[in-house]
Amino acid sequence: MRSTKEKGGLIRALSQRKKRPSIPGLFRPCPVAVLLAAFLLFGPAVFSATLDIPFALGRSARSFALFGVDLALPDATANPGALAFFPQWSVFSTYARPFGVVHVWAISFGGPGLSADAVLLDAGGIGPDLHYRVWAFQGAGALRLGPWGLGGRARFLRPTDPEGSLGLALDAGIFWQGSVYAGLVWEGVYAQFPGEPWPPSFSLALAWPLEFSGFSAIFGAAFLGFPALPTWAFAAEARVGPLSLRGGLHGASLNLGGGLAFTPFALDWVFTLHPDLPLSFRVSFALEWP
């Protein structure tokens, strides 16, 4: 539920990037091998993506606009490995109304190497005495080893309606910061949910940051949710001074958003357009320091 914010966030991350050597050759074969191994090990898994959804819906407006590609950005919510590169301490609050059918509130606190998040997804009254309400909590930690960031995350899923339950998932993430950014996340290294399979999934993303005088941009692509529900995602972001514009394509959803930063505050928003479903919106407010 957090994202880097320029000047304090992204620009700082970009400046750090320039000091690091680029070793793409070491990282590129790894995810392919991992994915192949996973497919051989787990085969086509049960479609369990909904157990991950409350966490995904808790992302900040910026992270959601760049959905998928955010795995390869120094944004701790999507990739625990990237948390090692997160430049500053911050508190985020997010409200979202996905497709006009549920309310999502999220708050997160974090800084370099550590983060904690809480998400509430509430669909309100759906029918007579039928509610759908889920809490999601996660805590993450990361280590930075040169251009690598290695992170782990514990996620707790706490549905309260229509039935109470408690699930746990442990994730691992790797982030590499070179001439491009790369992120690999293995969700569900260990996962348990009463009465439900919660099989693992793998996601991989690449982002290409560019910087010009007074202008910066990021382009990226991601392959998500393998093997349960594989999808592609593409996103781009442009920043000029305190203003930012961003957009992304994730499955059939088109995300369009922007941001406004007045240190130490930042406001981000995103609208999601879907060919069949109603318009979604999401807004985040952040306080960052130092």
Added chain:
Amino acid sequence: MRLLLLLCALAFLAFAGPEKLDPMLRAFFLSPPDLQPLALSTLGAETLDRPIRVFVELADGVTDFPGLRTRVGNLATASLTLPEIYSLSERPDVLRIRAARPVEPLLDYSVPEVGAPALWYGSPSTTGQGVLLGFVDSGVDILHPAFRLDRDGDGFLEGSRILFYWDQTGGSGWFPDFWGDEPGEGRYGRVYSQRELEGYIRAGFSPAPDTLGHGTHVAGIAAGGKAAGFPGVAPGADLVVVKTNFYEDGVVDGIKFVFEAAKFLGKPAVVNLSLGGHSGPHDGKGLFERMVSALVEGPGRVIVAAAGNEGAKKIHVGGEIRSQTTWTIVPGGASLVARFWYELPARFSITVTSPLGETLTVFPGQARGLTTASGILWLDNTGTSLGATQEVFLTLTGAASGTAWRITFEPVLPGRVDGWIESPSMGYFLEGDGQMTIAEPGNAERVITVGAYVTKISWNSQAGFFRAEGYELYALAPFSSRGPTRDGRLKPEIAAPGAWIASARSRDAQVSPWYALPDGLNMMLAGTSMSAPHVAGACALLLSLRSGLSWSEILAALRAGARADSLVGSAPNPSWGFGKLDLPRTWAALQPPSSVQKPGLFLLANPVSFSAHFRYQIPENAHWAELRIYDLLGRLVWRETLSLGSETVRWDLLSLSGFRVSSGLYLALVVTDQGVSDPVRVVVNR
């Protein structure tokens, strides 16, 4: 000669007052002294100073009179002694006075059967929020969990869903400000506010218990909450309860009270009347039915009534009488009241023959009594001032049950005659049929009248497995009263589940263990009393979505949306009306023409564990249609091509790759080349 003329003039003057009375009241003034106690007894007044409940029709401009209780337009109810009735009848501005007669209460699976979940889980969705559901009945068990709320989430149902509870039958005390603030709002009995009821809930005591259990069951069908196991049709509606005295005037007062409460709260309201009787002309023109009709004024006001349970009771006879015609009355109790109705210019001489052959003949314009060895007979053939409608009134007292009394109509001028025995408990006609047996007020023009069909015939009771004999699943319930009305209008308008229905059980009512369900909170009952609240709840759901609907708009939608299957046959017909209640189709019928081209999708149960069942509607000009299921990230989970000729589809909770989806919230919608339906939220709960 001059003396004779004077006597005739005096006789005419003396009769001017009683002519405004209905035959039941008139019986007291016209009968010989030895029969007057019987006439008093029939009216329910043992002494002259005991007030009698009456309806009064007034001339324009009359604002008040002593004893006035409820006023609607130029119709009123009142409580008057016989001398007061007589003096009132002499006033030139009083047009008609009629005794109010007693009415009778008309005695899981049915709620999904009518499609209510489609509106609970649809888009837009509602469970009846913002609508008042009024019940004029035997009361409601306020302690039953179906009518309570857990406001603070601690698991204890400390709140009451009943906003006002008027007990007409006893006590005296508080009335809300909106009732009694103008003439014609009778304050009798007492009213309990929601706060008072919640105090009684904390104390575990019901101040106005439902000892009959009928009202609790009826209210549970229309508005029961899920806490008791069987949610009603509109479990989100607020309740106003009138524990009625089961007299027609009390019913009118109760309806008016509910509508006044709705006006005070600024909400639409639906009144359910699971009661009725057969003391009027069955054409909607009696004072009771006219007054009920007159209360349905403006948008957001609906009255739903049970059709009656006399479909198989032989309480009706009728036919064109062009020659001497005889029907046979078989008493079933100590006293019997029968009424025959015809239209001028027809006139008849009537002869009643006792089981032992004693006869009483009454010519047009006459009223006479006869004491026979088999019972006491009173026959009034003087006619009424109900316009062209004429009433023949017959009472039989002390007749042995099962004896045969023949009533013969000899036409002076031929015409059609229809007759009803006031209650099936009083007896039946040997030649009787089930036609035109819609109980009043179900014949009223602005009342939505509901017949009953069968949705359950066996269940596990506290005494063991029970199977109700004589019922065919999904067929019309044999007891369901048939139309049309005496003036030829179609009634009932629609049919809904009425046999057998599981709903809330009052803790204060005696229930056979065969009808009591093992959970102790619910019981089984059958009757159009049970079908009417299904429609009342449906009306509440519709008003919750569109509060400005009028009764006629709702009735038109109910008719248009009614389902006519092979058991219904050609619809409309006087047994089923337009067919079976179908809420998704009814809601679709209410959509403005501009949105008729939009597909519709309704989920029939939620949450789901193994499969989700949908009903859908596709625009006529659509060439293709698909059901699509998305997760909350907008990712396509499932898609299926829909048959344009079908109406239902099932999703087996699988993903496109054929694997089980996990618990969570999914969005379902129908996509066509003509548009996309609103998304429906599907809760998968493994």
